[in-house]
Amino acid sequence: MWGDTSIKLGNTLGAVAGFLGVLLLLFYLAGFARGRLSRRLAILLLLGPAVLLLLVGIVVPAARTIYLSLYNEDSTKFLGFGNYTWAFGDSDIHQVLLNTLLWIVIAPILTTALGLVLALLVDRLRGQAVYKSLIFMPMAISFVGASIIWKFVYAYRDPSQPQIGLLSQICMWFGWHNPPNWILSHPLNNFLLMIIMIWVQTGFAMVVLSAAIKAIPEDITEAAVLDGAQGWRLFANVTIPMIRSTIIVVLTTVMITTLKLFDIIRTMTGGNFGTQVLANEMYNQAFTEFNNGRAGALAVLLFLAVVPLVAYNVAMLRKEREVR
Amino acid sequence: MAMLTRTERKRSEPARTAPTRTGVRRALSSPLSTVAVLLVTVVWTVPSLGLLVTSLRPEQDVAQTGWWDFFAHPHLTLANYHDVLFNGGFGVSDGLMPYLVNSLAITVPATIFPIVLASMAAYVLAWIPFKGSDTIFFVFFALQVVPLQMALVPLLQLFSGGAHIGSLTIFPAVGMGGSYAPVWIAHTMFAMPLAVFLLHNFIAQLPRDLIEAARVDGASHFRVFRSVVLPLATPALASFAIFQFLWVWNDLLVGLTFTGGAPESAPMPSRLAQLSGSFGDHWEILTAGAFVSVVIPLVVFFSLQRYFVRGLLAGSVKG
């Protein structure tokens, strides 16, 4: 086993060294060029690889996915919008679309709201670094790891036996002696899964919003305080408007993460018990059902849901650049 | 009460002439906030604590009592870790160890490749303006949010088909690191838009003087990139490296898709997700496995938190 390990790691290091070596050699040779040629060579060699990766890895495959979505499962028969009518007509997929909609509305809003409250409260506390670190920590954990952590919290045992799941045990401590099998209870299970997402992302929202609050020029808050703004009014009339754009960025960022949600569903339920979402259904269509047409159609739907967010972000960036 | 009002007034007197930050803060604060934050922190920490405690309890205890029982009857063992890493029992003779090796072998190149290639591109887009360079930058930026599900199936077809186009071998199956290559390349591709965007933001703001002085001294763009830009951009490179390392280490979708979950090349998360389904009752094993996969990101996170936060802020607030 150790031999196998060292071969694997050796090959990996070899690949990295080879990659860097080739680049250095190319740079060295291209460094001899002069005049206009040197500039063109620099653009080609430095920018070329990234553009190529983008074309081969994202642009062309995305175009091909759109193409595949118009064909049947093994891309031999043209179906037109058949896969799309399936997606909107099939009752199983209705559930998937409804779940996805619930996710992208509820999870980002709760995450941002909780992150905002924490950002406002935590900065005034002694030992804020400790609180911040602990709340932010789940961000470093994989969704798979987070799912296993929470699966254990939601673990079900027959009420007559000693409980191992924390949630059931807490219910029993508070006098509810018949807690359900959480993961199997539809539609409750959707919300229990959302808690995992909120658990992971709240720290992110808190840290970003807290930085934005700290960046508000002091004279603005001070002027407001001198004008008599206190507590809630200061918060609603000064703090919130000043960090509005950051709030929107946090909301959209969490929303995009939620749209692409795959790991939590796959680890917790595999998409069963009425918890399926778009990204996991797409994976199942592609790699369990081997239906590239339907998988493509679902991927395109996912993309279309993301497009408004992309457009919005690009507009924001352009605006910011013009101001500069 | 009267006492309190008097002290309040007394304290706020200097603030009338020169309001201070603490004055503003006090205006917002209430004793409830400490309780609220404390409560959230506990709720946020306890589930992870449960994972850690369970992974250290003997199998018998885990099966019979809840993990909080540990504090009443503390029995500690590392047997679960030994089992999960080396003994297996998951249908693989070596346990999770090979997957851990795979994770490492995937993550290191998949962090280095995109950083190098993206910083090269960011330098050109920031410092060698040409017709269309702005457009290219916006394309990079916009592609950030194309879900990678859009590229998954065609890219997999390309990788598996690419190996057998005539006599031309595009992705050699063995040799340059076995079957890791598709995962490396896929991760590098998917990381490119964000990496170029983040590094561009930083590199574009480097002092013009340093770069132009070297250029006029006769240094080629390659030389400037290597000797001036890369060293200056170290903070941004470090931030993105941490970000990308954690992303790849924690990734399930790309790893699962481009290795097919095979023990020769699949990383930890894909195996854990599988175990979570099939070995859901062996919590002592599952929790130990999860903790093994979580411990490296946590170490990275707690030791390099500042860079990590900086990377996050640069990525999300600027956009």
Next chain:
Amino acid sequence: MADANNGRIEIEGVTKRFLTPGGEVFTAIKDVSFTVEPGQFCAVVGPTGCGKSTTLGMVSGLDRPSEGTVKVGGKVVDGITDGVSFMFQADALLPWKTVLANVALGPIFKGASKAEAQARARDWLRRVGLTGFEDRYPHQLSGGMRKRVAMAAALINEPKILMMDEPFGALDVQTKAIMSNELLGLWEQSRPAVLFITHDLDEAVALADKVVVMTSSPGTVKAVYDIDLPRPRGSVQEIRFEPRFLELQHQIWDTLREEVERAYARTAGGPVTEGKAA
């Protein structure tokens, strides 16, 4: 350095337009023409934002004119001009390299061996009076000393053209005078053509053979003056009291004043009271 003809800078009818991110065309400089003879010290003065730095960029080949031509040594600039060195307001020193390594960087970029580059760097550090500071890092030096390092780094490649973009702009008055004297001393030794950008008229007259006055928005050349003060000039503090200096200074100031006031009125938005600038 060997061929004296090589350092002649000819700027002919140069216009530079930029596309702002908002998509509008912005004309930075318009129809600018002037010539700098080999070995001549030419100062360019003008209000902020008159495209002085843009002009430098086109002579060095970092930038390209939209119209007109820039020739160096009779050849149209295409790519980075050979034999040019730059000195900026911020000293372009790499913070992670020692003083010696910073100065040696120029020859290394030009292809010299490390040993040779370091030997030459030592020699240049001696000339700027920094022997014994070779192993310090830039942040361990005072502002004046860093400026000397930058000067050594700019001169070590023995440029035929030295371009200086407000090199002493950030220094206090005393240090600025000392550095100006040292610059003149070093310049007398190798005599490159100098293109010196400043908004300090006294500095321009004290140092230069020729002063080009530029106007702003878009930048154009308003007038060119020959400074016939004898060389070597000696101390720049003292030359300021000579009658000929004052005469030239007044003459140029009259031209420049309108410009400064116009630029000021544009940025401040209000009317300008006469005599304020004097």
